[in-house]
Every structure is written in structure tokens, then in C-alpha cells.
Amino acid sequence: MALHLEEIVVDCRDRVALARWWQAATGWQVVGEDSDATELAAAPGHTPSILFVEVAEPKRGKNRLHLDWVPGDQQEEVERLVSLGASRVDIGQGSTSWVVLADPEGNEFCVLAAR
Template sequence: MYLENLVFDAVDPQRLGRFWEAVVGGERLTDEPGGFETRLTVEGGPVLDLCFQRVAEPPSKLPRLHPDLYGGHRQQEEVDRLIGLGARPLDIGQGDVPWVVLADPEGNPCCVMEDRAAYVDTGPIAALPLDSADPDSDVGFWSWLTGWIEAPGAGLPSLRHPSRRGPLLELCPERRPKDSPKNRLHLDVRLEPEEDPDGIAVAIAQRGGRELPRDRDDLPWRIYADPSGNEFCVLPARS
């Protein structure tokens, strides 16, 4: 398996997708009424598709997964650029912190990060912080799921593509247990051709995850929750 997609639920996929495409310098893949996709390619590292699917519900105020963007020494310039693209300042009670919190055009929080040694060679997305009930345990689950390896020195249990390039996947202590609403952002992993979908389902359950019901039986992917309740999808192998 490998990590393929960062998926956003969106009231207006085209508007939100074009914003994020401009943010990360993505390559457009799909622009259809029901969805929008753009590809972020980190040179020498991972390829991550940002996918935007239409939903009716507005975003929650405290998401369990959000993007941290690389600012570094040009942090204020990056903040100004994002505001020019349609972002706005956002107060989520962060207080006096060295990063800047913004909201994208649909209100999803994102942070523009200060300079950190851990963010060398990340590309435009510095990190993907994911809330966890047990970060030290969940980092092992996500490493098995994505093939990413532990990234020391990040300050939190974190993973990174084996190339040591591209964003960090950071497991953060959750502020509250996962409740019923679906996460506004989630990750998709893709099976390799030799991997058996039913065998992967068993292995996910053995590691503390669980399979979730699908809205339609004809969907080609299967939906799961990690041990902390965060949704993710397992996509079939490419033919």
C-alpha cells in the first residue's frame, strides 16, 4: 500500500480545488461538476493528489486533520500570498504561537509554519497533523498502512516518505475523542497489485482499525477508521 490522496469534502469543489492548486503549485488532473483533483509532486519524493469531493455540510470548527504549509524564512510573504488567493486569518484559540493560522475559502483551518529543521525538503505542505488518541501506537498503524517511516526530530510521533522528502504525517494528541461527524479531510491509500483487499481488511482489524459501511455497494474503494476513529479509504490496485 502507499499513500495516494489527501481528500477534502467541499461545498464547491472547483473553487476550493483551484485555491489549493494555486497554494501548492499542483498539476490539474480532473475538473468536473462533482469533483476536482490536482497533483503535488515533490521532486525526488512522494506524489500526493489533492482531491475535492462535493458535500453539502459546512466544515467543522476543530478538524482532526489539516495541512501545515511551509513558510520558513518567508513566512509572512507566504501568508500574504495565501490571503491574496482567498484565505483569511483565523482565530481558533491558538494564542501566541510562531505559526500563522488561516482559513481556506470554505473555512478549513491551515497553518503557515515558521522555519524548522524538520521541514527541510518538505515542499509546500510541511506537515499533515492528525489527531490521535494514542500517538505512539497510531504512528505504527499509519507506518504499516502507508509505507512511510518514522521521522525523528519532529517533536511529535511522525512519519515521512522513505525518500525523506515531502510532508510529515504527525500524530497529535487529540483534544477530544472522535465523535460521529465524518472528518472533513481524510487520507486514501492505494493497494499494490499483489495485495488482497480482504486480507488487508483483516490486517487493519488486527491492528485496531475497523471497516465502515459504504453509502453505495458499487463503490470501488472500502472505508475504514484507524484506531482513533479517523476515516480513511483503501483504493483498489491499479490494473
Template sequence: MAVSLHHVVVDAHDLPGLARFWCRVLDWRILSEKPREVVIGTDESAGTGICFMPAGEPKTVKNRLHLDLAPDDQDAEVERILALGARRVDIGQGEAVRWVVLADPEGNEFCVLRPKASLIAFRDPPA
């Protein structure tokens, strides 16, 4: 039996607002918008999307699952995402890490990494 990742589901209080934020971050678009479900992705035939569903309670602790973004230019991307409404957060990551921790407008943490060469290796900066 074959299986694939279909959606990453995010609980939200403002489904359309959070979906629009992530569309701007990822350069995706809203594929479906219903009162209790907003789906975003590159297009309807994409392998994986993000689905925003109503949250039952306020967020109170650090996420147990988060997204890692791997841009070509970490500093420029962090500034761009901050301008879209994200904020820097400290979850105990310290100063010596290779990523920047941000939170979306509803407080969901995510990381902006240094450029990656693969799923397991960072791309070394040019010499």
C-alpha cells in the same frame, strides 16, 4: 505489504473553486476534474495529491485534520495566501505560537509555519 499516502481528501461545496485555490497556494495543477471529484498535484506520477469530494453538510466545527505549510518566508507567504482568498482565523492558538492559522475559502483551517529544517525541527533564523 507496502502502503503509501495517496490522497488527502477534502470535502467541499465548490470542488473546482477550492481546487483552484489550493493549486495557486501550492503551485500545483488540476490533474483530473469530474463532477464529483477534482484531483490536484504536481503531476500524475506524484506520490501524494489532494482530492476534493462533495460535502454533504456545511462545516460547523474546527477541522480534526489540517495541512501545515512550511514556506521559506512565513510573512510573505501569509500575505500571498491571504491575497488568494484565505482569511486569518483564531482557533485558540494564542499569540506565542510559531505558526499562523488561516482558513481557505470554505473555512478549512491550515497553518503556515516558520521555515522548517526537517519534519520535527524549525530552522533557526540567521544570526
């Protein structure tokens, strides 16, 4: 039996605001929304999607799981994401080829150098 990754769930304090931020960051579309969750995907029917679910608790500590993104131009993309509200994060990565950022709610993600 094989598994297929359907969606990545992000717990957040303000699901609408965070989903809109990620929509601006990725260019993905809102493909589902109700009173409990907002879902983004590259296009309708494409997976995995990212599902933003509102929770009462704030984020605590470093993420145990994070997303890695590969842009065409790493430096340009990092600058764009920071201008949208991402922040640079030092999680002890030292000198690496990737840049660690956090979204407006503090969820870390990496922007990799083009492969």
C-alpha cells in the same frame, strides 16, 4: 506491511472553486477531474494528491485534521495567501511560530516558519 499516503480528501461545497483556489495557493496541477471530484498534485504521478469532493453539508467546527505547509518566507507567504482569499483564524493557538489560516470554505491549515 507499510502504508503509503495516496491522497488527502477534502469535502467541500464547491469543489471546482476550492480546487482552483488551492491550485493558485500551491502551484500544484489539476491531475484528474470528473463530475464528482477534482484532484491536485505537485506533478502527475506525485503523491500525496489532494482530492476535492463536493458534499451538500457545510463545514461545522474546527477541523480534526489539517495540513501544515512550509514556505521559504512565512510572512510573505501568509500575505500572499490572504491576498488570494485565505483568512486568519484564531483556534486558541496563542503565541506560536506558525500561522493558522482558513481557505475560502473555512478549512484550517497552518503556515509554518522555515525549518
